[in-house]
Amino acid sequence: MDTRLSDGDIKSWEEVSLLYNSALKQINTKLEILNDEFQEVHRYNPIEHIKSRIKTPESIVKKLRRHGYESTLENMIKYVNDIAGIRIICSFTSDIYRIADMISNQRDIKVLTIKDYIMNPKTSGYRSYHMILAVPVYLSDRMADVKVEVQIRTVAMDFWASLEHKIQYKFESKAPANIKAQLFECAKIVSELDERMLTLNEEIQSVNTQDIE
Numbered sequence: 001m002d003t004r005l006s007d008g009d010i011k012s013w014e015e016v017s018l019l020y021n022s023a024l025k026q027i028n029t030k031l032e033i034l035n036d037e038f039q040e041v042h043r044y045n046p047i048e049h050i051k052s053r054i055k056t057p058e059s060i061v062k063k064l065r066r067h068g069y070e071s072t073l074e075n076m077i078k079y080v081n082d083i084a085g086i087r088i089i090c091s092f093t094s095d096i097y098r099i100a101d102m103i104s105n106q107r108d109i110k111v112l113t114i115k116d117y118i119m120n121p122k123t124s125g126y127r128s129y130h131m132i133l134a135v136p137v138y139l140s141d142r143m144a145d146v147k148v149e150v151q152i153r154t155v156a157m158d159f160w161a162s163l164e165h166k167i168q169y170k171f172e173s174k175a176p177a178n179i180k181a182q183l184f185e186c187a188k189i190v191s192e193l194d195e196r197m198l199t200l201n202e203e204i205q206s207v208n209t210q211d212i213e
Contacts, residue, residue: 020084023135023146024052034102046095052086081132082149089158092198096129096152110134125187128153156190
């Protein structure tokens, strides 16, 4: 059975918002449960905090126009993968892959695409782990798979990405070369910081384990 959303399924932005908000609620609940379980079993929380949002209609229309599509509900659903977005912030790079695996192992969730900008950073220096998921939303008369974009990054990566976003917005994606260069250098510093903090944490965990033994 084809459970993908189509123009025939929904008639208004309110219905779009309902479906995507419902999908976000499901992902948030799953992540809270996984985090609670990890705390119970390992006495450690891999997730620092979670941010979620629904794109505004204006933002969706701009994205469609930028890619040459008409502003229709059908095109919104078909071509815009990040109408519903959730950002997971964690402490260490190892947590990123641990969380991604936990999400992938959820049987009712389909992983549609993965983009690993940690192993393969963007030319700007941007680093993060992106997943597009199909999340089942059960309504009174049907079930629909709703796309949700998940971004997983460390606190340091998130700080850098927030600054880059502000710069891109201020200069309308045409920042001066010297600012881009400085931002790229900061990205390298962030990467080195993440590596050092991960190494330090592993040393701390090793000491704790030896103390217990």
